[in-house]
Amino acid sequence: MSAPSGITLATLTKDIRLEWRSKDAINSMLFFALLVVVVFSFSFDPIAEESRHIAGGLVWVGFLFAAIVALNQTWSRELRNQVLDAYRVSPAPANALFLAKAVGNFIFVAILEALMTPLFIMFYKLRALGPAWQLLPVAILGTWAIVVNGTFFAAMSLRTRSREIMLPLLLFPVTLPALISMVEATNVILVGDPTTSAKFWIVLLATYDVVFTTGCLALFETVLHAE
Amino acid sequence: MKKAFPILAILTAAFLSYAWYEALVVAPREQTMGDVQRIFYYHVPSAWTAFLLFAINFLASIQYLVRRNPKSDQIANWIVIAVGVLTSIGAYVIRPLPQDVYPSSIVTTALAIVGLYFLIRKLFSEQATDILALTTAEVGVVFCTVVLVTGPLWARPVWGIWWTWDVRLTSTLVLWLIYVSYLVLRRFSTSGQTPVLAAALAVFGALDVPLVYFSIWIFRTQHPQPVIGGGGSIDPRMLHVLLINWLAFLCFAFLVCWSRYHVERLQREVEETQALEALLEPGGNVR
Amino acid sequence: MTFLFAAYTLTWVIHILYLITVVRRYSRLKRELSELNRNKT
Numbered sequence: 137m138s139a140p141s142g143i144t145l146a147t148l149t150k151d152i153r154l155e156w157r158s159k160d161a162i163n164s165m166l167f168f169a170l171l172v173v174v175v176f177s178f179s180f181d182p183i184a185e186e187s188r189h190i191a192g193g194l195v196w197v198g199f200l201f202a203a204i205v206a207l208n209q210t211w212s213r214e215l216r217n218q219v220l221d222a223y224r225v226s227p228a229p230a231n232a233l234f235l236a237k238a239v240g241n242f243i244f245v246a247i248l249e250a251l252m253t254p255l256f257i258m259f260y261k262l263r264a265l266g267p268a269w270q271l272l273p274v275a276i277l278g279t280w281a282i283v284v285n286g287t288f289f290a291a292m293s294l295r296t297r298s299r300e301i302m303l304p305l306l307l308f309p310v311t312l313p314a315l316i317s318m319v320e321a322t323n324v325i326l327v328g329d330p331t332t333s334a335k336f337w338i339v340l341l342a343t344y345d346v347v348f349t350t351g352c353l354a355l356f357e358t359v360l361h362a363e
Numbered sequence: 364m365k366k367a368f369p370i371l372a373i374l375t376a377a378f379l380s381y382a383w384y385e386a387l388v389v390a391p392r393e394q395t396m397g398d399v400q401r402i403f404y405y406h407v408p409s410a411w412t413a414f415l416l417f418a419i420n421f422l423a424s425i426q427y428l429v430r431r432n433p434k435s436d437q438i439a440n441w442i443v444i445a446v447g448v449l450t451s452i453g454a455y456v457i458r459p460l461p462q463d464v465y466p467s468s469i470v471t472t473a474l475a476i477v478g479l480y481f482l483i484r485k486l487f488s489e490q491a492t493d494i495l496a497l498t499t500a501e502v503g504v505v506f507c508t509v510v511l512v513t514g515p516l517w518a519r520p521v522w523g524i525w526w527t528w529d530v531r532l533t534s535t536l537v538l539w540l541i542y543v544s545y546l547v548l549r550r551f552s553t554s555g556q557t558p559v560l561a562a563a564l565a566v567f568g569a570l571d572v573p574l575v576y577f578s579i580w581i582f583r584t585q586h587p588q589p590v591i592g593g594g595g596s597i598d599p600r601m602l603h604v605l606l607i608n609w610l611a612f613l614c615f616a617f618l619v620c621w622s623r624y625h626v627e628r629l630q631r632e633v634e635e636t637q638a639l640e641a642l643l644e645p646g647g648n649v650r
Numbered sequence: 651m652t653f654l655f656a657a658y659t660l661t662w663v664i665h666i667l668y669l670i671t672v673v674r675r676y677s678r679l680k681r682e683l684s685e686l687n688r689n690k691t
Contacts, residue, residue, distance in 0.1 A: 292564065296552045305544045310568065348567075351566070362559040
């Protein structure tokens with residue numbers, strides 16, 4: 137199966153190279169996330185002890201909104217240059233394209249998270265009282281959940297009016313279980329109550345990822361040809 | 364067919380009035396909650412009806428997607444049968460089951476869903492399944508809205524809170540959100556293949572709902588929440604009134620769906636005719 | 651109880667509002683259909 141993975145890799149490196157040169161998505165995401173952090177910190181005292189309980193939700197909401205910014209422009213470049221039409225008539229499997237886009241988005245959002253996390257820690261004086269290493273699987277699984285569905289729904293809303301509204305509107309209800317898991321897991325880890333464990337949530341996130349990655353891969357071909 | 368409609372409408376109205384009377388007067392007064400509990404006779408039937416309509420939407424959406432290709436149609440038929448059989452077996456094998464859930468009800472639901480799938484396949488052509496999907500989604504959202512409105516109105520006087528994030532409420536809200544976004548996609552999509560996209564979204568939504576239910580169920584077992592709704596035994600007189608109301612609302616839902624279906628079919632015929640006319644226009648004639 | 655009254659009333663208000671949209675769509679279609687038929691003759 138070298139051909140599909142070759143396509144995936146080629147598309148992925150192309151996207152990364154393009155993004156590296158223009159830094160469009162990363163810059164807008166960073167700025168947006170920064171705004172969210174600052175505005176949230178005005179709404180309540182971020183250093184107070186109680187804020188540790190809601191910090192998880194805040195961080196993930198911030199990342200989610202920033203990810204939307206990146207996801208919205210996922211397909212716009214392809215649309216502009218008729219790449220999608222070329223893909224439709226080529227014998228290449230649609231999944232290869234989807235995977236490349238999804239992994240590309242994942243990398244961009246992961247970079248964003250890596251850059252923003254020190255800021256969050258600084259602004260909210262965050263310190264994980266529980267096992268901090270668990271935050272890594274939560275972040276990886278959670279980000280993939282948002283990105284895989286986001287890439288799929290971005291493709292779905294290509295030919296709709298008010299495209300930028302359609303994406304969040306479609307994305308949020310469907311990703312709710314993943315969001316709940318991410319936020320709960322983060323809160324559990326930050327609060328560090330020894331009677332609670334984030335393991336349930338991590339397993340649920342993994343299940344969610346498997347189910348919806350399969351769903352996206354299965355249905356993407358249909359969606360691509362439906363534009 | 365259309366002649367029957369006015370008669371059925373009057374009969375349904377009568378039935379609904381009778382059910383309303385039963386709910387308000389005949390049903391016994393609840394011991395702890397008082398008369399407010401009578402909201403139950405509207406809240407629960409609406410929920411069951413909404414879930415039924417969404418289930419039909421899910422089945423119709425799958426059908427629309429698989430029937431475009433005779434091979435996938437065949438495969439889908441076998442998968443549906445397999446799912447039915449496996450679920451029935453699993454109901455008796457898997458332990459422990461969630462609270463209030465019995466193996467017999469799982470089997471009945473599974474078989475009903477399989478039966479519905481093939482019934483829809485028999486009754487509706489490929490294009491018609493898309494109209495069916497749209498109709499049931501719209502009417503389902505209406506009934507779901509009723510559930511989400513009557514729920515807090517019942518919860519507030521009884522438990523002092525308008526809302527809580529327990530399994531049932533949150534998964535109902537998520538269901539409502541998913542189907543509202545489904546309807547928005549249908550309205551705003553300018554693609555020629557809107558039905559396909561909408562069907563894909565419906566499938567996604569259906570995958571999501573059990574996950575939502577499951578994730579919040581775990582949450583509830585970790586943080587005990589006020590138990591809301593049923594569970595335990597119910598006074599047979601109340602059950603009787605509940606079932607009467609459900610039957611009445613089912614008839615009502617059927618009539619509403621029938622009307623909406625008819626209107627949608629008419630709309631598509633008109634659009635086709637208009638498109639045809641535009642093609643056949645002897646040039647230069649602006650309408 | 652006012653909550654009971656509100657719940658029952660709102661239920662029917664929601665249903666009636668939806669039915670009104672269906673009827674409006676239907677009358678608009680009927681009008682377009684008669685226009686089409688008129689233009690044909």
